[in-house]
Amino acid sequence: MTAPTIEFDGVSFTYPDETRALDGVTRRIEPGQTVAIVGQNGSGKSTLVKHLNGLLRPSEGRVLLDGADIAEVHVAKLAGRVGLAFQDPDRQLFAGRVSAEMAFGPRNLGMRGAELAGHVRAALEAVGLAAEAESHPYDLGYSRRKLLAIASVLAMGTPILILDEPTTGQDSRGVAAVRAVVAGAAAEGRTVIAVSHDMRFAAECFSRILVMRDGRVVLDGPPEVVFGEASWPELRATYLEPPLPAVVGARLGLGDTPTEASLVAALAPARVAPRAVTDARTPRNG
Amino acid sequence: MIGATYRYSRTGRPVLRDVDLTIEPGRVLGVAGANDAGKTTLCLVASGMAPAVVGGRLEGSVSIDGVDAAGLAPYELAQRCGLLLQNASTQLTHTTATVFEEVAFGPCNLGLAAGEVVERVWWALRAVGIEGLAPRDPAKLSGGQGQLVALAAVLALRPKYLILDEPTTELDPAGTALVADALVRTARETGAGILLVEHKTEVLARIADQMVLLDGGSVVLAGPTADVLSDPRLPDLGVEPPVRVRLERDLRAASIELSPALREALA
Amino acid sequence: MPGAETSALELPDYVRRLPSGLYRSLSPLTKLTIAAAEAVVAFGVRGWTGPLVVLACVLASAAVASVLRRIVPFALAALPLVASILLVNTFLYPNAHDEIGRFGPLAPTWTGATAALQATLRVVSFGLSAAVFALTTPTNDLLVDLERRGLGRRGSYVVGSALEAVPRTVGRAREVAEAQRARGLDTQGSIRRRIGGILPVVGPVVFGALSEVEQRTMALEARGFTAPGPRTQLRALPDSRLQKLSRWTLLGLSLAAAAISVTGAVTVP
Numbered sequence: 001m002t003a004p005t006i007e008f009d010g011v012s013f014t015y016p017d018e019t020r021a022l023d024g025v026t027r028r029i030e031p032g033q034t035v036a037i038v039g040q041n042g043s044g045k046s047t048l049v050k051h052l053n054g055l056l057r058p059s060e061g062r063v064l065l066d067g068a069d070i071a072e073v074h075v076a077k078l079a080g081r082v083g084l085a086f087q088d089p090d091r092q093l094f095a096g097r098v099s100a101e102m103a104f105g106p107r108n109l110g111m112r113g114a115e116l117a118g119h120v121r122a123a124l125e126a127v128g129l130a131a132e133a134e135s136h137p138y139d140l141g142y143s144r145r146k147l148l149a150i151a152s153v154l155a156m157g158t159p160i161l162i163l164d165e166p167t168t169g170q171d172s173r174g175v176a177a178v179r180a181v182v183a184g185a186a187a188e189g190r191t192v193i194a195v196s197h198d199m200r201f202a203a204e205c206f207s208r209i210l211v212m213r214d215g216r217v218v219l220d221g222p223p224e225v226v227f228g229e230a231s232w233p234e235l236r237a238t239y240l241e242p243p244l245p246a247v248v249g250a251r252l253g254l255g256d257t258p259t260e261a262s263l264v265a266a267l268a269p270a271r272v273a274p275r276a277v278t279d280a281r282t283p284r285n286g
Numbered sequence: 287m288i289g290a291t292y293r294y295s296r297t298g299r300p301v302l303r304d305v306d307l308t309i310e311p312g313r314v315l316g317v318a319g320a321n322d323a324g325k326t327t328l329c330l331v332a333s334g335m336a337p338a339v340v341g342g343r344l345e346g347s348v349s350i351d352g353v354d355a356a357g358l359a360p361y362e363l364a365q366r367c368g369l370l371l372q373n374a375s376t377q378l379t380h381t382t383a384t385v386f387e388e389v390a391f392g393p394c395n396l397g398l399a400a401g402e403v404v405e406r407v408w409w410a411l412r413a414v415g416i417e418g419l420a421p422r423d424p425a426k427l428s429g430g431q432g433q434l435v436a437l438a439a440v441l442a443l444r445p446k447y448l449i450l451d452e453p454t455t456e457l458d459p460a461g462t463a464l465v466a467d468a469l470v471r472t473a474r475e476t477g478a479g480i481l482l483v484e485h486k487t488e489v490l491a492r493i494a495d496q497m498v499l500l501d502g503g504s505v506v507l508a509g510p511t512a513d514v515l516s517d518p519r520l521p522d523l524g525v526e527p528p529v530r531v532r533l534e535r536d537l538r539a540a541s542i543e544l545s546p547a548l549r550e551a552l553a
Numbered sequence: 554m555p556g557a558e559t560s561a562l563e564l565p566d567y568v569r570r571l572p573s574g575l576y577r578s579l580s581p582l583t584k585l586t587i588a589a590a591e592a593v594v595a596f597g598v599r600g601w602t603g604p605l606v607v608l609a610c611v612l613a614s615a616a617v618a619s620v621l622r623r624i625v626p627f628a629l630a631a632l633p634l635v636a637s638i639l640l641v642n643t644f645l646y647p648n649a650h651d652e653i654g655r656f657g658p659l660a661p662t663w664t665g666a667t668a669a670l671q672a673t674l675r676v677v678s679f680g681l682s683a684a685v686f687a688l689t690t691p692t693n694d695l696l697v698d699l700e701r702r703g704l705g706r707r708g709s710y711v712v713g714s715a716l717e718a719v720p721r722t723v724g725r726a727r728e729v730a731e732a733q734r735a736r737g738l739d740t741q742g743s744i745r746r747r748i749g750g751i752l753p754v755v756g757p758v759v760f761g762a763l764s765e766v767e768q769r770t771m772a773l774e775a776r777g778f779t780a781p782g783p784r785t786q787l788r789a790l791p792d793s794r795l796q797k798l799s800r801w802t803l804l805g806l807s808l809a810a811a812a813i814s815v816t817g818a819v820t821v822p
Contacts (some may be wrong), residue, residue: 041429041458055731079737090764092732094756104753108737138760143321153736169455171320171485172526197458200529239460244529260529260536267542330771339774340767361780369775376765377772380721381693381713386568387787394785395706395777403785404564421567443777 003031003159003191004081006052010061012215013047021047023215024061029208031159034182034192036202039212040239045195048212049162052193053082080109083158087165089149093137098129098148101137105156123155126184127177143174150181161185163194167201179205199243203227203258213238224256301327303503304346309447309479314469316494316511317483320524323500325483329371329451332481334363351446361396368440370450374432377439378424385411385427385435386420392443410441413475414468430461434468441472448472449481454489462486466493487528491515499523564787576618580792581695582702584686586800587614590807591682595675597811604674611681620688627684628677635673642669692716698790706784710773722758729757 006029013022021044029035037045050056051063054075062069070078083105086092095101102120111119124130127147132140137148150166166178182205185192196202202209203223211219211226211234218234219226227235227246235242242258249257249266257263301324309315309332319325330336334355337344348355350366358366371377382388389410393403411417416434419427424435433453440448450469454462466489473480484490490497490511497514499507501523507514518535520527527535537544576584587610595607615621646665653661696709704712730740733753739746773779 040460050731053735055735074739074741075734076737076739076741079735084735086728086732086735088728090761091729091757092736092753093760094753104733105736108739141322156736169321169452169485171524172521173320173524175526199459239463241459245533248533260533263533264536264540264542267537268540333775335771335774339771359779360774361777364775364777369771371768371772373768376768377775379773379776380717381696381710383570383691383693384567386565390787392776394787396780397782397785400564400785400787403787420565440775 001159001189003189004066005029005031005064006160006191007064007067008048008051008061009064011048011051011058011063012060013044013051013056014059021215022051022058025215025217026061027210027217027220029191029193032186032189032191033208034186034206035194035208035210036206037193037195037210037212038197038199038202038240043212043238044215045212046164047215049084049164049193049195052078052160052162053084054078055084076108079105079156079158081158082160082162083153083156084162085150085153085164085166087168089142089145092149092152093145096136097133098124098135098137098140099133101148102133102152102155105152109156111157119155119157123151126154126181127151128180143170146170147174147177150178154181154185158190160191160193163192165195165197167196167198175201182206199227199240200259203243203246204261211235211238211240223258224262227258228256301503302331305331305500305503305505307332307498307505307508309481310496311446311479312473312477313495314473314480314482314493316490316497316514317481317500318485318487318490318497318514318525319500323524324503325500326451327503328500329369329449329481329483333367333369333449334358335360335369338363364392364440364445365396365443366445367447367449368443368445370433370436370440370448370453372452372455374429374436374456377436378432380425382424384420385416385422385424385438388424388435389439389442392439396443406442406444410438413441413472414438415471416468428461429457430464433457433461433465437465437468437472441476441478445478447479447481451483452485453482454484454486462489469493485526487515487526491528491530499525568787570788574618576614577689578791580790580796581690581698582792583796583800584690585695586803588682588686590803592679593807593811595679595682597807598814600814601671601674603810603814604671604678607682608674608678611678611685615681615685618685618689620685623688624681624684627680631677631680634676638672638676639666639669642666642672694788694790697786697788700784701786701790706778710778714769722762725761726754726758729761730754732757 008025008027011022011025012020014020023044025044025048037048039045047056051058054070054073057071062071064070065081093101095104099120102123103116106116106119121130124133127150129140129144129147129151132144137145140148146166146169150163154161163178163182166181167175170178179201182192182194192206194202194206207222209219209221209223209226210217218238219231225231227242229246229250232242245260245263246256246258249255249263252267254263254266257266305328307315317325317328327336330340331344331348334348334350336342338355338358338360344356350358350363353366355363355367378388379391382391386407389407390403393406398406408417411420414434414437416431416438419431419435424432427435437453454465457465469480469482470493472478482490482494494511496509497507497511498505499514499517499520506523507517507519515527516531534544591607591610594603597603598606612621615624643661643665644659646662646668649662649664651663653663653666692713696704696713699712700706700709730738733750734740738750738753740750
């Protein structure tokens, strides 16, 4: 599947109550990229992604998919190209059975019969809920309801997949399922965008990270760069902490090690005493 | 709390089995576990809300400073054991114009003299560290601030114990740090015993003295926080160990020696 | 901390919040009585006098309370209703024969037009009266006042949270609609499609409201809501014998006026 190219061109957005949530954002996301958007609440993360499926329209600027401005395209039509799973699963669950809930999205897109069933089944398997097809959604715990919500959007087969805080409130099994979904979707060639507070999830599962503050993108790059020492002042100005592996790696002079795996790899060949960096930087995350 | 087994009356299946635990004044007891391990139910039972308000059947007993919770009315329970839930917005009354009045809601309900109410409000705001928020509109606060106000509001009833069910789950990193710091400060300033349920094991590592791990309604691990969090069974029980523990484990697995410099860097 | 020493046992000003201005500083109950009296007169007194008097009072009180500009949106919001009243009555008033003109099958009548204008005036003056009341009386003040007079804490909480529940439910419905539209729910298509779209929006809103009830109940209990005895009132709301007297007088006069007009004992234009 080839996902469309996404372009934000000078996008600004002001809410009716005068809060300016986005301030001239210009970015391009290539087909098939995996992007994590991080930042404090109020930085504009959710506002930005809601522009991709038309729930919000820019106050200034344009949003383009494959070079075409989507300003006039219906949300219902964009739903076929951009799937957005919200943070709170209870916002959307209404059917009495998991299978019925799953079928809602694909049916709205015109899928029927075998094609519909196939998509639903594949999505349920991708999140590990295949055995629950006939259960009542509210009999599943919160973690699995969240996975169900993600699966219901996954089943729509959209080339662009957006997940809003997919790991918040999840236990470790739930997080593992979310990671599998991201990896699986990326393998299919979909563009995957996640809004998240989870620095580890961002560093380990995404090839590009956008850090937002006050409606603007303040850092943009692969995890090594965004969590690398050079970016720390900017990160801390956003009240975000780099992941511990990055801090340890910097202290020991090992270069950029945003993930645990990269830190271990950096330490492995250098079993000689690493050069200890003697400045008073202390990691502040718990 | 001793030997508590609790069932929801509807399903008949026990949600908590034979749970024994003690909350000590001035200390923080952390609780972790997979999502359906019964953590929220534990909070409801420990605070007396279950069965008093939510129904269900409790075998075993819950006692607060020697008094059996079963014999207390909800408003009496609230003065001994404060309960804070996940969603800050649900806990605010939405009928008050300022944070001051929101925090005063509890003491006013108890019919205390106006002077005493004012004193308690300032005391609670100070304990949590949010005196500056007193004139603000509760509806316009951030998630983290809202949780702090909810914390102060519960504190204003001067409970000896505080029970918090995942207070930072819906908060961003800044809000999480705010609440975690406020809890430490509260325990120190008021001497309250705190039970804290959390997914974020980093938070527990930082502020909990002792910890308990729940699985399927039973306590499967208990002890000092450092011990519980470095137990190798954690991932199987649905709990993600804190990053330090994972790193040390990965390094050991790759046969990398933990040199002094490395240890210092990890600390 | 500035002022902490002096305010240790004093209520801060922003809590005491004594309203200023002649109209605003009336007790909430007085303002409620005024609004009720205005409603009685607007609908009870036949002819032009009733609604015109009410309109004059409403505009006067709005001017005193400085909310004249803010009641304009309420007047505008009533326009669709006004338009339909005008049309229906002018063109379709039964048994009226004093035609203004003939436009094909349609025959507007002067009687109809008169009735229409009067009805419009009643609706608008009532609406503006309610608007002035809402704009000058913080909900909490009203509830505190009612509670002091015996409404009881549960009663006041029920009223307060019912009022607050409306914007909250609307907000939640909007969130739910967003989530479902992101799954392709067509909110703009044929009637059949739109009816089919009701459950996916209403369902989660209802579920959410129900599950919230339990949480809120617990939160209230955790704040000692069900403690016995009277609640402490932090804010003193001013009232006076004069106001009390005025309230009864106003209510009495307005009911009398309506009764007189309805029974036809005295007719006014």
